[in-house]
Amino acid sequence: MHREQKRAIAGIIIFGGVLAAVTVMFIQYDPTTIMQNRPLELTYVILLASSFILYGLFYLLSGRKTEGEEIPFDERDNLIAKFALNVQLFSVIGVLSLWCIVLTRIYLESGFVPVPLMYIMLNSIYFINMLARSIAIVHGYKMPIQDLGKC
Amino acid sequence: MKGKINNRIRRFRFENGEMTQQELGNRAGCTRQTIIALESGKYMPSLMLAYQIARVFSASVEQVFPFEES
Numbered sequence: 664m665h666r667e668q669k670r671a672i673a674g675i676i677i678f679g680g681v682l683a684a685v686t687v688m689f690i691q692y693d694p695t696t697i698m699q700n701r702p703l704e705l706t707y708v709i710l711l712a713s714s715f716i717l718y719g720l721f722y723l724l725s726g727r728k729t730e731g732e733e734i735p736f737d738e739r740d741n742l743i744a745k746f747a748l749n750v751q752l753f754s755v756i757g758v759l760s761l762w763c764i765v766l767t768r769i770y771l772e773s774g775f776v777p778v779p780l781m782y783i784m785l786n787s788i789y790f791i792n793m794l795a796r797s798i799a800i801v802h803g804y805k806m807p808i809q810d811l812g813k814c
Numbered sequence: 815m816k817g818k819i820n821n822r823i824r825r826f827r828f829e830n831g832e833m834t835q836q837e838l839g840n841r842a843g844c845t846r847q848t849i850i851a852l853e854s855g856k857y858m859p860s861l862m863l864a865y866q867i868a869r870v871f872s873a874s875v876e877q878v879f880p881f882e883e884s
Contacts, residue, residue, distance in 0.1 A: 739845070739847070739848045
């Protein structure tokens with residue numbers, strides 16, 4: 664297995680796990696309560712930071728030096744990385760567009776958007792960004808390159 | 815003109831002293847995973863990589879990647 668695949672799988676596990684935890688938190692307590700309650704807000708920040716630190720650590724540890732003349736990265740890896748970047752970009756733009764449309768539709772009458780919703784927006788964009796990239800890499804290594812070229 | 819590009823990498827590897835995928839990758843400048851993808855028909859190499867692989871076997875690109883007209 665290529666190290667980019669290992670990193671992507673780790674990304675899915677780490678960010679998927681933290682996303683599940685944060686989602687449970689938002690279901691139990693609404694964003695306003697989290698913002699006003701210091702321990703809850705701290706838990707939320709720690710969850711986000713821990714996902715980033717865990718992934719960063721795995722990324723660094725999995726970047727071992729190659730043995731002898733082993734080639735670490737080639738044209739196929741480069742193509743998959745570009746494909747993943749496109750998926751990541753479109754996912755983030757898609758989620759942001761969705762947020763803008765939904766919030767505008769809901770809060771058009773009142774004229775303002777509740778500030779705590781920004782937390783959920785931040786969450787969704789952060790996790791979609793990392794998960795989309797990881798899923799695209801795992802998928803990219805499995806799909807035939809003819810299909811990859813079409814994306 | 816329509817056609818398909820096949821590859822005979824596996825055959826060439828065995829004809830060249832049962833060369834491993836890792837060894838071929840190292841000599842051609844690509845990863846073992848790319849050699850696996852090439853052999854299973856999941857990846858079409860760039861012209862540069864095709865030349866590099868053919869050069870490892872001291873063969874022509876046409877010999878390693880024969881074009882099959884349909």
